Each structure stands twice: as structure tokens, then as C-alpha cells.
Amino acid sequence: MFCPGFILRTPRGRTASSCLGALPIVALLMAGCAAEVPQADLILHGGQVVTVDADFSMARALAVKDGRVLAVGGNRAILRHRGPGTRVVDLAGMTMIPGLIDSHIHFRPLGRDVRQEAELGLAMTVDEMLDAVAELRERLDPEPGQWLVGNRWDQYKYPEMLTRWQLDDIAPANPVYLNRVYRGVAVNTQVFRLMGIEDDDPRTWPAWWLEDPADFTFEDRVYRAPRELVVDGERRTLQVPTGVFLGARGLALVTVAPPEPDVADAAVDVRDGIQEMLRLGVTSIIDPSSHWSASIPVYQEARERGWVQLRILDIYEGTYYRHSPDTIAEHLDGVTADRLDDPFLSWRGTKFYSDGGAGTRSAWVSESFDRWEEFEGEPNHGFPVTTDDDLRRAQYRAAVQRGWQLHTHTAGDMAMRQAVDNYRALMTEVRDTAPDADLRWSLIHAYFPIEPATRVLEEMAELGIIAAVNPVFQWQEGIAFATNVGDERMARMQPFRSYIDAGVIMASGSDYPVTSHDPWMGFYALLTRRDQATGVVYGPDETVGMADALRSYTWNGAYVAYAEDWLGSLEPGKAADLVVLDLPDIFDLERDPELAFQMRDRIVMTVVDGNVRYQRE
Ligand SMILES: [Zn+2]
Numbered sequence: 001m002f003c004p005g006f007i008l009r010t011p012r013g014r015t016a017s018s019c020l021g022a023l024p025i026v027a028l029l030m031a032g033c034a035a036e037v038p039q040a041d042l043i044l045h046g047g048q049v050v051t052v053d054a055d056f057s058m059a060r061a062l063a064v065k066d067g068r069v070l071a072v073g074g075n076r077a078i079l080r081h082r083g084p085g086t087r088v089v090d091l092a093g094m095t096m097i098p099g100l101i102d103s104h105i106h107f108r109p110l111g112r113d114v115r116q117e118a119e120l121g122l123a124m125t126v127d128e129m130l131d132a133v134a135e136l137r138e139r140l141d142p143e144p145g146q147w148l149v150g151n152r153w154d155q156y157k158y159p160e161m162l163t164r165w166q167l168d169d170i171a172p173a174n175p176v177y178l179n180r181v182y183r184g185v186a187v188n189t190q191v192f193r194l195m196g197i198e199d200d201d202p203r204t205w206p207a208w209w210l211e212d213p214a215d216f217t218f219e220d221r222v223y224r225a226p227r228e229l230v231v232d233g234e235r236r237t238l239q240v241p242t243g244v245f246l247g248a249r250g251l252a253l254v255t256v257a258p259p260e261p262d263v264a265d266a267a268v269d270v271r272d273g274i275q276e277m278l279r280l281g282v283t284s285i286i287d288p289s290s291h292w293s294a295s296i297p298v299y300q301e302a303r304e305r306g307w308v309q310l311r312i313l314d315i316y317e318g319t320y321y322r323h324s325p326d327t328i329a330e331h332l333d334g335v336t337a338d339r340l341d342d343p344f345l346s347w348r349g350t351k352f353y354s355d356g357g358a359g360t361r362s363a364w365v366s367e368s369f370d371r372w373e374e375f376e377g378e379p380n381h382g383f384p385v386t387t388d389d390d391l392r393r394a395q396y397r398a399a400v401q402r403g404w405q406l407h408t409h410t411a412g413d414m415a416m417r418q419a420v421d422n423y424r425a426l427m428t429e430v431r432d433t434a435p436d437a438d439l440r441w442s443l444i445h446a447y448f449p450i451e452p453a454t455r456v457l458e459e460m461a462e463l464g465i466i467a468a469v470n471p472v473f474q475w476q477e478g479i480a481f482a483t484n485v486g487d488e489r490m491a492r493m494q495p496f497r498s499y500i501d502a503g504v505i506m507a508s509g510s511d512y513p514v515t516s517h518d519p520w521m522g523f524y525a526l527l528t529r530r531d532q533a534t535g536v537v538y539g540p541d542e543t544v545g546m547a548d549a550l551r552s553y554t555w556n557g558a559y560v561a562y563a564e565d566w567l568g569s570l571e572p573g574k575a576a577d578l579v580v581l582d583l584p585d586i587f588d589l590e591r592d593p594e595l596a597f598q599m600r601d602r603i604v605m606t607v608v609d610g611n612v613r614y615q616r617e
Pocket residue numbers: 104106288511
């Protein structure tokens with residue numbers, strides 16, 4: 001019997017359109033057969049297709065139709081879906097993976113950051129940092145008064161920290177504002193002038209100019225250095241601020257900052273940030289910092305302008321610190337809990353804070369931070385947002401009763417212990433009335449789950465609590481963390497292998513702008529746990545292989561978003577979000593992790609929803 005399906009199976013030669021002119025009955029049969037062997041919009045064949053399905057199976061080719069994966073398999077089987085309108089791409093032995101999902105990225109500033117700010121995260125000396133600022137000044141050629149911004153310095157990486165006077169030499173007429181990786185800033189003298197402070201006029205000096213404020217905590221510091229000044233006609237040498245401030249309270253002393261972009265400009269930043277992520281192979285992001293007043297209008301603006309070419313899932317960060325449950329309830333009642341109808345811009349879940357960070361000695365830890373005698377004179381266990389478990393449970397309850405997924409920032413082990421205990425109590429409450437509730441609550445950062453005094457690893461597995469880790473910290477912030485927590489604890493920090501072996505779903509995210517947004521730096525950290533500054537490997541037993549690393553950046557991220565049925569792996573029916581890598585075998589990265597540093601140039605093609613959104617020149 002004549003079946004047009006046969007035509008589709010015939011390589012080249014006859015086309016479906018030549019068939020369409022045939023008898024109506026044939027056209028009818030054709031329609032029937034087309035459903036059997038549908039024509040693809042896009043076929044990629046002749047490569048290594050890493051599906052990241054449950055068996056981590058490999059294929060040679062993949063067909064896309066209507067933004068979905070139509071079929072995955074061998075070359076011959078997939079090429080059956082070729083029709084006259086099919087775009088066919090020969091992978092020539094390259095590798096295809098699912099689009100990467102960054103599960104934790106404070107995304108909005110990225111476009112501006114890569115476009116017009118200085119990258120300091122790669123600098124290993126003060127000179128390299130100054131070079132980066134000088135390069136930025138050269139590139140932007142700013143008007144006098146225009147701000148120069150840089151990001152991601154960390155004083156632990158350099159024997160000495162830069163000073164405002166060095167920055168003044170580079171940009172005397174521009175305010176310079178350099179963000180630390182977390183809770184810190186370095187500014188030049190022009191910034192002090194904008195604050196009304198003049199070095200030679202003591203009447204303009206704030207109370208903190210010569211002496212630290214009384215409310216400073218362990219993490220706060222104002223750097224000072226001797227400076228010869230003429231004060232009231234008299235030459236004196238005084239210890240004055242060098243422009244470097246650490247800690248939340250230290251940072252707050254700098255009362256001027258670069259202007260915030262308005263919604264239109266911020267939407268342009270989102271556009272440019274999306275292009276940057278696409279060229280790195282990222283097709284979905286989870287942004288945990290959406291304040292209703294700030295992020296959502298910006299994302300909506302970008303969406304309306306057609307710029308949202310990757311998938312944005314927002315987590316609502318409206319519920320902070322010690323707010324009363326009533327305030328939280330009132331706040332959340334003004335917001336739609338889950339908006340999931342748009343696959344490119346949705347939101348779900350809300351974020352709480354339990355403590356600070358290990359790099360600033362503000363994480364809440366059972367064992368004191370190291371070198372505490374040298375730093376503070378008494379043991380420092382960091383600090384919790386609250387020790388009032390009744391309050392915290394009531395806060396959680398207000399969100400959960402309104403249908404919100406819970407995410408909690410927990411850096412120290414004490415914070416993790418507290419969150420797990422409170423999650424457990426709340427889960428019991430929820431399941432009393434809804435036994436089948438699918439609760440995917442997460443711990444964000446989740447550095448220390450296997451501390452002797454507080455071990456929560458097995459409980460996280462038992463309760464289905466997700467570990468939303470930031471692997472790149474091990475590389476980029478290794479020395480800062482190791483200095484503060486010591487080598488032994490450092491080897492247990494973010495224990496990737498232990499998480500996976502225990503059965504915890506571990507989703508990887510960057511935590512940009514604290515760290516690099518480049519997911520391949522995260523892969524490097526997962527595979528090696530090597531510190532960027534010293535080359536020391538902390539906890540070689542806790543590295544993972546490429547399969548687990550890739551799963552943490554794909555399927556597991558989809559799981560956080562309840563999206564694993566349509567996102568996160570290359571299987572028929574799922575979204576055609578995929579990346580082609582100029583790499584013959586994905587396991588080459590495992591054999592030679594240094595390749596991670598080349599991946600930016602090895603992304604050949606990024607496809608989102610079946611559309612090619614990035615293609616290498
Ligand atoms: Zn974060």
C-alpha cells in the first residue's frame with residue numbers, strides 16, 4: 001500500500017509537497033501518516049547528545065518541532081523527520097546538552113555589569129584590580145562626575161588592599177565605586193566629596209572618620225592608613241579612611257552610590273544580561289531576589305519588548321528577617337502566589353533569611369570562625385537573623401498557608417539546623433491536612449550539612465529538602481572561606497558528593513553578582529574543588545563527576561521550579577532548550593577540567609524553545 005510516510009523515510013529526492021498535489025484520499029492518508037512520522041522544524045544530527053534523562057543516556061541526533069523535542073535517537077531514525085521545511089544541522093561530532101539552568105542568580109544587574117563595569121573577580125593582586133579599573137576608564141571615556149563601577153573584589157586574595165589614593169590616580173574626576181563580592185565597598189576620594197567630606201576640613205568629618213562606630217559587629221571594618229594632612233593650618237599625621245569598608249554596617253557608612261537605573265534602563269540591562277547568559281549556554285534562570293516593586297516591572301517591561309529569550313523564574317524576596325507573620329501575610333496577600341502561565345516569565349515561592357555569609361564571618365556556625373583571637377579577641381559564631389523558632393515557624397506558616405514554596409538562605413550549620421527543624425515541623429502540619437502535598441522547600445547556599453554538632457544531611461534527604469548550592473564559591477572564594485573556617489571545615493563545605501550520595505536533590509546556581517555568572521566556573525568547582533587564589537584542593541572526596549555536575553545544572557534546577565516534566569533534559573515532549581558545545585565528548589571536561597575556562601568560546605549554539613538564540617560566528 002502506498003504510504004506517504006515512505007516518502008519521508010526516503011532520503012532526499014521526493015518531497016511531501018510533491019505528494020500534496022495527489023488525490024484527496026492520498027492527502028488524507030498523508031495526514032494520517034504525518035502524525036506517525038511528523039516533520040521536524042530542526043534536526044541536529046551526527047553528534048553526542050547528552051540527554052540527562054534518568055539513565056543519563058546518550059544519543060546521536062535530536063529533532064525539534066513546535067519548540068519541543070520531537071524525538072531523540074540514532075541518526076537514521078531522527079533524519080526520518082526531515083521534511084522540506086526542516087533546518088538540518090550536522091553536529092560534526094560535537095556535543096549537545098540540555099540548556100543550563102542557573103538555580104540562584106540575582107540577575108538584573110548582569111547586562112550593565114558586563115557592558116560597562118569592571119570585572120575584579122579575576123584579579124589576584126591590587127595591581128590587577130587597578131588595571132581593570134584603568135581599562136574601564138579607558139573604554140568608557142567617562143565625563144567628569146560619571147560613576148565608574150567594579151565588582152567582586154575580595155581582600156583575602158591580596159596581601160594588601162587598594163586605597164582610594166590609588167584610585168584617585170586613575171580617575172581623579174570620577175567617583176569610583178567597587179563592590180566587594182559580598183557586603184563591602186571600596187571608593188575613591190571623589191565619593192567622599194559627594195558625601196560632603198573633605199580631608200582637610202575636620203568640620204566635614206563624620207563621627208566614624210577617625211574611630212569605628214560602637215555598633216560595629218565582627219564583620220564590620222573601616223580600613224584606615226596614616227596620612228599627612230594640614231588641619232586648621234597645622235601639619236598632622238592622622239589615621240584616615242582608605243576608602244575600603246567591610247560588613248553590612250561598614251557598607252552603610254557610604255551614603256552615596258551609583259544611580260539605580262529606571263525601569264526602561266533596567267530592562268535594557270535584562271536584555272543584555274540574557275544575551276550574555278545565552279552565549280554561555282544558560283537557557284533558564286531562577287532569580288531569588290524579586291521585590292515586587294523592583295524586579296517584576298523590569299522583567300515585564302523586557303518581556304513586552306520581546307527581549308526575554310530565556311526562561312526567568314522569580315522567587316519573591318518580600319519576606320525578610322523579623323517581620324511579623326501578620327505583616328508577611330498582608331504582604332503576600334497583595335501578590336499572586338504562583339504565576340505560571342508564561343513559560344518565559346513566571347514566579348513561585350518566597351525567600352527567607354537565616355544568617356549571613358562565611359566570607360564575612362556572619363554565617364551562624366556551631367564552631368567559632370577561625371583565627372578569632374587575631375580578629376576579635378573572643379569566639380565568633382556569626383549571628384542568626386532570629387533564634388525565636390516560634391516566630392520563624394509563624395513566618396513560614398503565613399507563606400505556606402498562602403500556597404508559597406519556601407526557600408531559606410542558610411550559610412552556617414546552625415542556620416541549616418534551625419531551618420531543617422522548622423521545615424520538619426511545618427511539613428508535619430501541612431501533611432496533616434494534605435498528605436500528598438509536594439513540598440519542595442530548599443536551603444539556599446547550604447554550606448555545612450555535615451558538621452559534627454548539627455549534621456542535617458540525612459534529614460534533608462528524608463524530608464526532600466533541596467540543597468541550592470553555589471559551587472563556584474569553592475573556586476572563587478576558596479581562600480576567603482578557608483581563612484575563616486579553617487582547612488578541615490573547608491573540606492566539608494558544600495559537600496557535593498555527600499549530598500548526592502545521601503539522595504538530596506542538589507541544584508547548582510551561581511549567586512551572581514557575588515560570584516561569576518559563568519556556569520562553567522561552577523562546573524570547574526564541582527569537578528575539582530580547587531581554590532582560584534592558591535590552587536589548593538579542599539575536600540577532594542567531595543568532587544563529583546560530569547554526569548552529576550550536569551544534572552545539578554539542568555534537571556535538578558527544573559525540579560526546584562516544579563518544571564522537570566517539561567524542562568531540564570532532552571526527552572520527547574520536553575522543551576527544546578539545548579546547547580551545542582565544541583567538544584567531542586562531555587566527559588572531556590571531567591578528564592580535563594581546565595577546559596571549563598575555554599567553554600565561553602566553545603558554545604556553538606544555544607536553542608531556547610526550538611529557536612536558535614545564540615550562534616557562534
Ligand atoms: Zn544569593
